[in-house]
Amino acid sequence: MIQAKKKFGQNFLQDKSYINKIIESMPNNDNIIVEIGPGLGDLTEKLLQKNSLVAYEIDEDLCKILKDKFDNLELVCGDVLDSWQTGRLREKKYNLIANLPYYVATNIILKALNDENCENILVLIQKEVAQKFSAECGEKIHSGLSIIAHSVAEVEIKFEIPPTAFNPAPKVMSSVILFKKNRLKYDQDYAKFLKIAFSQPRKTLLKNLSQKYDKEFIKTIFNKINLKENIRPHQVSDKLFYEVFSELKGENENDTTTTNGKSSRK
Numbered sequence: 001m002i003q004a005k006k007k008f009g010q011n012f013l014q015d016k017s018y019i020n021k022i023i024e025s026m027p028n029n030d031n032i033i034v035e036i037g038p039g040l041g042d043l044t045e046k047l048l049q050k051n052s053l054v055a056y057e058i059d060e061d062l063c064k065i066l067k068d069k070f071d072n073l074e075l076v077c078g079d080v081l082d083s084w085q086t087g088r089l090r091e092k093k094y095n096l097i098a099n100l101p102y103y104v105a106t107n108i109i110l111k112a113l114n115d116e117n118c119e120n121i122l123v124l125i126q127k128e129v130a131q132k133f134s135a136e137c138g139e140k141i142h143s144g145l146s147i148i149a150h151s152v153a154e155v156e157i158k159f160e161i162p163p164t165a166f167n168p169a170p171k172v173m174s175s176v177i178l179f180k181k182n183r184l185k186y187d188q189d190y191a192k193f194l195k196i197a198f199s200q201p202r203k204t205l206l207k208n209l210s211q212k213y214d215k216e217f218i219k220t221i222f223n224k225i226n227l228k229e230n231i232r233p234h235q236v237s238d239k240l241f242y243e244v245f246s247e248l249k250g251e252n253e254n255d256t257t258t259t260n261g262k263s264s265r266k
């Protein structure tokens with residue numbers, strides 16, 4: 001039996017009933033499947049019965065095992081992030097289906113959300129991270145991540161998986177989450193704006209945005225769209241966030257930058 005490597009986030013899903021539930025939750029189309037981190041190949045075996053599959057595995061020991069086990073698997077041995085340099089992991093449309101390594105799961109999901117060839121993402125991740133991606137306005141954990149995700153996809157938590165289903169067992173609960181994309185990519189400038197908006201989640205949105213933009217101008221925007229000056233970022237709806245962003249962006253396109261680095265009106 002192979003020793004699981006912590007540094008690669010190896011928690012092998014061994015409970016077959018959950019593997020079957022993942023297969024049942026798969027989107028129904030002819031896209032090729034991309035699996036990141038096939039591990040010992042338990043999920044891979046089922047996926048191969050569904051469609052053609054390309055898998056990316058960082059661990060050389062596991063790559064050897066997978067090559068012996070499967071004749072019909074296209075396997076890329078190495079860090080998947082190295083293959084994503086151009087922004088597109090594959091040249092054809094694909095669905096990403098995987099039990100992701102937790103240490104890099106958020107990064108991988110953001111890359112896939114911004115990859116125009118990725119149409120659906122069905123992944124097993126830490127429950128807490130799944131909740132962050134799916135949170136709605138008003139929830140304490142509503143964040144830039146959920147706004148970005150909802151700007152390009154329908155997001156749905158399918159079911160939870162307890163630690164006992166894995167070997168070794170992780171310390172936390174896991175969830176399977178589905179992102180059905182309805183837009184190809186998200187707006188990078190919007191993502192940067194949201195990072196500033198949520199930089200200190202417990203502070204007001206006005207305070208956070210004032211780090212980068214002119215405070216008086218933000219106040220006029222808030223006034224125009226009926227946002228209270230003491231509102232916190234998690235209380236603002238996706239729609240209003242986009243309105244604030246659009247107003248600031250419109251302004252930025254014909255403004256000057258002051259000596260303190262903040263944008264100001266001409």
Ligand code: SAM
Binds near residue numbers: 042056
């Ligand atoms: N799919 C298997 C399962 O469900 O049992 C293994 C899942 S395990 C949580 C994560 C897998 O991702 C491991 O096989 C690990 O070696 C692999 N991995 C970790 N980081 C990776 C990376 N950057 N690129 C590709 N594979 C990676």
